[in-house]
Amino acid sequence: MKKLLEISLGVVTSVGGFLEVGSVATAAQAGAAFRFQLIWAVVLGTFCIIFLVEMAGRFAAVSHHTIADGIRERFGFNAFLWPLLATLLVNFLVMAAEIGGVAIALELATGIGFQWWALPVAFLAWLFLWKGTFGFIEKGVAILGLVTLCFVVGAVMLKPDWEQVAAGAVPTLPDHDAANYWFMAVSILGASISPYLFMFYSSGAIEDEWDKSYLGANRAIAGLGMSFGGTIAIGVLIVAALVLAAHGIEQVDDYHQLPLMLIPIFGFWGFVLFVASLGIACFGAALEIGLQQAYLVAQGFGWTWGENLKPRDDPGFSTVYTILLVLAAIPIALGLDPLKLTIFSMALTAASLPLTVVPFLFLLNDERYVGEHRNGMIANAAVIFIIALGFVLAIVTIPLQIFGGT
Amino acid sequence: MAATLQARIVNAVTAVGLRPDRPCLLLIIFVLTACSPSDQVEQQSKTAASATQTASLVLESWIAGGAPSEYTSRTLQSAGKALADAGAQIQSAKSPEPSGQAGLTMAVGRLSAAVIRAATAVQNGNRSEVEHAQQDLRAAAADLSTSYAKYFAPKS
Amino acid sequence: MKLLRDILDKQVVDREQVKIGKVDGLVAELRPGEPPKIVAVELGSITLGRRLGERPGRWMARVAARLGGKRHAEPHRIAWNKVRDIGVDIEFDIDVRETAIFDWQDWLRDHVIGRIPGAG
Missing domain, CATH: 1.10.1200 (Non-ribosomal Peptide Synthetase Peptidyl Carrier Protein; Chain A)
Structure with a gap:
């Protein structure tokens, strides 16, 4: 019974972690521009993150190491430096994007420009990390995050042609705007496969003192939680296709367009639901990224860490998230467009994945850490394939997006 | 092509x-x-069409009571700006077909003006003015698609 | 035991189980005709700098000396005979409060973190 409760809580938590500004923005753009044609990218990304999250939990439960500990110990400091720097940079960009997401939600709600909200949002997030405990943050984010289910409800209410939806799950070549199509596929992969998600998960498993008896629960949480998250992202995509694209809105390059996804379905409540979903999902993600950044640095250098400690007892740990929040608020406060920043950070995330995921795969195949609970061939092959795909697409399309024509 | x-x-x-x-x-x-000029014209025309549809959807939602005024007016301003940008880009493209290009530029200009007018009307809560602007918007949108069709029609 | 593989970069805790850092470097004694014998482990930014190369090492030592005074011009060392247990972490029979390892964290606590309301 206790395990069951823990599993359902874990599932809900993963939903909260999965959906953030990146998945909303990329799914909305993809649905508007290509209708159901890019559903496969969400499916592939979800599939990959299920494997990675399951591995992260298994690694922590069996070896009692977090991923950062493991990578440093197994590959040495010099090799650890590369994934460390890559993740710090990506976390910084994604954090700025999430602060931007909350700021947009507040602008929509109040009419005061988003750049004015960047510092207050960063301060509020900091206050939560400063005073909150791990359980409080995890559960609070999780339960409030359920509001994002409105996208799934909306998608079902629009009665999509489910056959077409299913057809979208199979990759096909675009018949127009090819470069844009592949760039969107990359951003969706980057938004679904967030390194902070599985690294955060492994730290959480250590904070909650998991051991081998949690392996079953871990599998259930990873599979169900991430599938739920992916379902919501597909919900966003379907809604964007059936509302935005159907009205002839094929380019979502302005965040003002986003609430229009839900207004035609739910009327004024659609507006409220959108603002609440965006604000809560992004705020939750900002908390998780802040924690993850601090975990990563503290674990990498062997400092005391833990969200349940008082800041006095882990000064290094609390300094890291404080600095991150201050820095990440700056671009938004200066008025950098949050939507553009989001899409760019998601593509960059996809490009950075080999640096974090490849060392991680080595650990999961090392008997000294995971003993008999090593990875199977399928898990290895699937993850390598998807990461390679994301990387190659990112390397080809990011320069195009920056320099190419439009 | x-x-x-x-x-x-x-x-x-x-x-x-x-x-x-x-x-x-x-x-x-x-x-x-x-980077070819006709592609730039095509791309910008599409952007203009998308921004136009955004404006008309948000106006419809406002009239139906779904979208709050502040949000509606901001969205319209933003769409109006996007239209003005697209218009400027179409105008500056070195197109082989100056007459078709001028038609497109004019249509996008009209759209931009109508959208900005709607934004002000929404801000003032002037319903009849909003409906006027909406009609303008529809007429200009029809203009855009005619000019677009003419511009990209197969030449003999 | 393969020292580099099994000891280097492991988590170090003191006798109170406080996490004090990683094994950033090893100090070994070379004995003719016999395998080298480990005498101490090193912790801290200077050792990490040296692992990256000669220049980052010197640079880090200069920064550390400037910020922390003479006490911090050399890496922190813990004698190998203080090892108590090697498991997931390596436990040394020391008390971190009696070393200089946490000086920077103490400074941070006293001058920054501790001054912010609600630090605990």
């Missing part, structure tokens, strides 16, 4: 004995065609 260019490149590439990977090939084609 893009289709014939694609065909030509496929022929060229297969002629040297390479087997092109289609996604890559499409990307190459994109790069080659991205």
